Amino acid sequence: MSKFTKELINDYADKLLIGLTKEETDTIFNEFEIIEANMDLINKIDGISDVEPQHYPFIIKSVPRNGDKIINENIEDILKNSGKVSDREIEVPKVVG
Amino acid sequence: MELIPVIGLEMHAEMKSNTKVFSPAKNSYNDISNLNVNKIDMAFPGILPLLNKECIEKAIEMALILKCDIPEIFMFDRKNYYYPDLPKGYQITQFNKPIGTNGVLTIDVDGIEKNIDILDIHLEEDSASLDHYSYFSLIDYNRAGVPLLETVTSPCMHSSKEAVAFLDTMKYIFRYTGISDADIKRGQIRCDVNVSMMEKDSKELGTKVEVKNVNNINNVEKTIEYEIKRQTELILNGKKDEIVQETRRYDEATETTITMRSKIDAIDYKYFVEPNIPPYEITSDLINDIKSRISILPNEKKLKYINELGLNIIDANNLIKNKDVSEYFDNLINLGCDIKSSVNWVLNQISDYTNSNNISINELYLTPDKLKFIIDQTILDKISSKQAKELFNKSLELQKDPKILIKELGMEQINDIDTIKDIIVNILDSNLDQIKLYKNGKTNMFDYFVGQVMKETKGKANPVLVKEILSSELDNK
Numbered sequence: 001m002s003k004f005t006k007e008l009i010n011d012y013a014d015k016l017l018i019g020l021t022k023e024e025t026d027t028i029f030n031e032f033e034i035i036e037a038n039m040d041l042i043n044k045i046d047g048i049s050d051v052e053p054q055h056y057p058f059i060i061k062s063v064p065r066n067g068d069k070i071i072n073e074n075i076e077d078i079l080k081n082s083g084k085v086s087d088r089e090i091e092v093p094k095v096v097g
Numbered sequence: 098m099e100l101i102p103v104i105g106l107e108m109h110a111e112m113k114s115n116t117k118v119f120s121p122a123k124n125s126y127n128d129i130s131n132l133n134v135n136k137i138d139m140a141f142p143g144i145l146p147l148l149n150k151e152c153i154e155k156a157i158e159m160a161l162i163l164k165c166d167i168p169e170i171f172m173f174d175r176k177n178y179y180y181p182d183l184p185k186g187y188q189i190t191q192f193n194k195p196i197g198t199n200g201v202l203t204i205d206v207d208g209i210e211k212n213i214d215i216l217d218i219h220l221e222e223d224s225a226s227l228d229h230y231s232y233f234s235l236i237d238y239n240r241a242g243v244p245l246l247e248t249v250t251s252p253c254m255h256s257s258k259e260a261v262a263f264l265d266t267m268k269y270i271f272r273y274t275g276i277s278d279a280d281i282k283r284g285q286i287r288c289d290v291n292v293s294m295m296e297k298d299s300k301e302l303g304t305k306v307e308v309k310n311v312n313n314i315n316n317v318e319k320t321i322e323y324e325i326k327r328q329t330e331l332i333l334n335g336k337k338d339e340i341v342q343e344t345r346r347y348d349e350a351t352e353t354t355i356t357m358r359s360k361i362d363a364i365d366y367k368y369f370v371e372p373n374i375p376p377y378e379i380t381s382d383l384i385n386d387i388k389s390r391i392s393i394l395p396n397e398k399k400l401k402y403i404n405e406l407g408l409n410i411i412d413a414n415n416l417i418k419n420k421d422v423s424e425y426f427d428n429l430i431n432l433g434c435d436i437k438s439s440v441n442w443v444l445n446q447i448s449d450y451t452n453s454n455n456i457s458i459n460e461l462y463l464t465p466d467k468l469k470f471i472i473d474q475t476i477l478d479k480i481s482s483k484q485a486k487e488l489f490n491k492s493l494e495l496q497k498d499p500k501i502l503i504k505e506l507g508m509e510q511i512n513d514i515d516t517i518k519d520i521i522v523n524i525l526d527s528n529l530d531q532i533k534l535y536k537n538g539k540t541n542m543f544d545y546f547v548g549q550v551m552k553e554t555k556g557k558a559n560p561v562l563v564k565e566i567l568s569s570e571l572d573n574k
Contacts, residue, residue, distance in 0.1 A: 095180070
């Protein structure tokens, strides 16, 4: 029995702020069956639970920058691609929450 | 039924650094919108975060001060959510490996020490700020990417007083170390406040309510007081079920808290490791280097004042509240100034003057060496305390060295015995009736004669000598 349900998919869709049609929900639900089957296969590999998650493809370390050098950029240039601009600021629909 | 409040805090402090945590844009408060901006903080396509070493080191410093366990690597995570103030659609924060865990901070609550358990301390970036208008909002990116240090306590506090003492102690540490200016007026300290009520002798915690984004310490106090009252009333009126796990916000206008969202609507932040910032190795050499740079902390200074200088706890607490004030006082003591007088001058005249003129003590014209001159004059009885205050005020008003001003104002005390004696003899010769009254038992006439001498010398005669000579001259009459 799949751990994924259509209700769960719709709940996550809501949290991602995307709406799904009934057909889209069905498609994703069916795809999850395949994904789940593959995950089951992976989980059967010997010693898989002992493997540390690999977040980076190579073993590299950060070299932080010296924080002294200041580079402020011109807001007029930066805002050239913006939709609606008021004076020096981007205008967005009012969202208070 | 006796109920005990259980309080935990999440304190966000904007860090002090030259540039932002992941971009080279300037990190400073600015009234002009979008002045300190960079494509990195505005999430232009293809940008990559550039980690700031200064922020890393200051975060480690604070973790060391809070006696935290420090991991071997510094790494970041993404906290995903959508809001116009977050251009990337995620905040870079620390979730899996915070820079400090299992720490402790000792606070002073009305003279009693209490240990506050620190669950974790982590470095993250601030969001942009939104200016709301009637039908739209404008985005100011000055704050986007400003380094934030978030300190999370365990639910170990039981009153608003303890919470305020914790926040004040943290604020002083931030200011002393220069990790943050902790400027409340500029919103550099913000808190999430968790409050629940627990029955006395019960081991079970009550339902927790989180009040988000409380923007100053006074409001944290009011938030806690309000939540304690609200939750207590509900429990005592048999409405315990109405206390639900939820997120609320503090409303300054009504001084109440208002529901924002319930646990059912809680946001799933889908944390995962930030792939664009590889781990940064925290070596023992780095930790030792940072440890060696930690300056004296307010609590250490307080103990020094009490144990070495003999100050009382109230004066010591008042002096350590402000790093600059404390350093000014230290300078006076290092110059060899009288301890008791220094405390009085710093906490009274100087404090009054700087507060009423809205300036910092570092902007004061009277530097410690100049103030020492005034204090020394009173200690040596060269000027009276009234004259000292006048000299202090005139010096600040005219921005003139008190050493010069004391002569210009003719304030130098008359200590010459013969001069004082001549003045007294003249005054007694012209007040024969008053001498009779004195001789007939009206002893308060003595003060009348002292007053006459002071009037004659414009307050410059040494009062101790005046009394000695006057007494002797009256005896001879």
